[in-house]
Amino acid sequence: MTFQRAQVTELRKRFGEASRFITIVAGPRQVGKTTMVRAALADIAHQFIAVDQYEEPSPRSFGMYGETSAEATGEIRDAAWLIRMWKIAREQLKLHRAKNPAQAFALVFDEIQKIPRWSEVVKGLWDADRATGLDMHVVLLGSSPLLMQKGLTESLTGRYELIPVTHWSFQEMHEAFDFTLNEYFFFGGYPGSAPLIRGEDRWRNYVLASLVQPSIDTDILQMVRVDKPALLKQLFTLGSAYSGQILALGKVKGQLEGAGNETTLAGYLDLLGNAGLLMGLHKYHRGMARQRASPPKFNVLNTALMSSATPYTFTEAQADRSFWGRLVESAVGAHLCNTATSNEKVNYWRESPHEVAFVISDANRLTAIEVKSGATHGKLNGLQAFGQQHTGCRRLLVGAGGVELTEFLSYPLAHWLEPV
Known part of the structure; x- marks a missing residue:
């Protein structure tokens, strides 16, 4: 069937x-x-x-x-x-x-x-x-x-x-194309590229030329006025490479040619998010104004956008624990963003030295999520610190020692807002 x-x-x-x-x-x-x-x-x-x-x-x-x-x-x-x-x-x-x-x-x-x-x-x-x-x-x-x-x-x-209609989930890619979890992390959720993953160069060329380029050149630049199209493309490339990381737009400017002010970059990041490419997640605050003023955490909405832009092969990516950890975290973030409804929010939280990968919320519920891609989870100081400041919130570990990644990626964001 x-x-x-x-x-x-x-x-x-x-x-x-x-x-x-x-x-x-x-x-x-x-x-x-x-x-x-x-x-x-x-x-x-x-x-x-x-x-x-x-x-x-x-x-x-x-x-x-x-x-x-x-x-x-x-x-x-x-x-x-x-x-x-x-x-x-x-x-x-x-x-x-x-x-x-x-x-x-x-x-x-x-x-x-x-x-x-x-x-x-x-x-x-x-x-x-x-x-x-x-x-x-x-x-x-x-x-x-x-x-x-x-x-x-x-x-x-x-x-x-x-x-x-959002990007395909792990459950869909597994059922339709028999993707393993690690294949989903690296090759992402584009159904058209699935038959090409055994030839990685061909897969990468397809994603970049047939998916990324038209998404920017046709779906954004031909439909919306963008004063600096080259800058928007650079921001996408940089943001994809830094997916899973927090990076102040003031610092981003130094890595982009002809960069405008931070308001321009923030506007371009919103365009990329609305096009289903790259999100700039805001820091969780109870007040919206403070959320908007925070440095964004980049997160691709399909991990193919992140891995296709790197020189790593599938095997090499798994061997680099730092890169693989960001790829797994980006997959979790993409899943949350893609399954969120209009009244559900996805943020991150950081108060040095503590950090929480994702904070999801609606009008009445709040859950803090940490992601671990390795075999051991270690200490969870970020979740503990967040819980102390936000009593009554749910704290959730995804990965080693917590909810299995396959289980987490099988349910929409709303499922994880339910009380323990």
């Missing part, structure tokens, strides 16, 4: 309901969004339109199969084009309902963010459908979380439900 992510089931469930909201499927590049949606569409009538490789719909393209067959038209993908495609889908829905009155019909646009003013146009079309009682499911996919977020907040507030 072909592996399917949990979001496929969720999407099928929505197709079984009345079309109350637009469904937004958004996440980083190459995490399987299109494959997931196509799997969910397999048993219903639909029209799937890939904005960047569109083929003109024909009446025969609708029904249970939902694939287009005519030659590409080469039309400009603008607001007028989007309106025309939507109107064609409306007509096909009516034809379909005449034969199958109870069956769902879905209109899907892949890479919707490539259409200028897409959110304004979708808002008008969706509202018109609601006014006439047209029950057509609409699914929008985008590989640029930055532009998707902008469009949603500007025009579609209250009209959509989000299905977030």
